[in-house]
Amino acid sequence: MSTIVLSPEYGYTVAVAVASTVLVSFFGYRVARVRALAKVPLPFMYADAAEVKEDYQKHIFNCYQRIHQNTLEGFSSYLVTLMFAGLQYPIPSAVLGGIWILGRIFYYRGYSTGNPEDRSKGAFGRIGDLGLLGLTGKMAFDLITSGI
Template sequence: MVTFTLTPDYGYTVAVTVVSTLLVSFFGAKVTSYRDIAKVPLPFLYAEPAECKADHKKLIFNCYQRVHQNTLEGFASYLVTLMFAGLRYPIASAALGSIWCLGRVFYYIGYTSGKPGARQMGVFGHIGEVGLLGLTGKIAYDLIMAQP
């Protein structure tokens, strides 16, 4: 039987989870506030391409919306790997989670500049994501190999 003990260092993993959640909430709040500026009514998620060509604010709104949606698309798997990998590797997991967060911030800054291609400056955030997946995979391997 394999057991996990939460050490005080796991607090760093939990802290990064809180920061990550606040970051996603911030992205959502920006979508909400820019929706009013761009005059994109609910329930529409995005402005149409023709609207974006006619009104730059609508393009910027779409960029805010895409940052939020893209972040949400991978957020559940990121959180699962962060929290699980943190059980055995709390400092490494917190560091990798911080890289993911920082990558998301740069992704946000680039994308919402109005030049969607500038989002690529946040691509380094995938290092955090892949690293967390690797640590979680290592834990899975160790658990399977610990069987008699």
């Protein structure tokens, strides 16, 4: 049986994971707040198209809901790659995680204007996703080939 020893630098990776979780929670809080303002009752995920045409606040609610849902759609894979890659590459993983966070913030700031096209301001956050995926893949390859 082998023992895994975590480097002190892995703390940066963990800190980025915590910050990411706080960000996702903030997005959820914002959805709840805007839901109340738009008067979209639970359990409805979105205001329907007819309501959106009549009430701009319902359109804004849909934008906030989409910010949160889109972030959640990729959050588990982001978090898994962040934590695994951070075992071998803690500092690069923390930096890539930070890029993901900044991308999500810019995505939020763009989309929350009510103009969905403005969400592309956060597209650079994909560098974080793809970089973490690459580091995790490299780590897997290194582990598999180390015994060959």
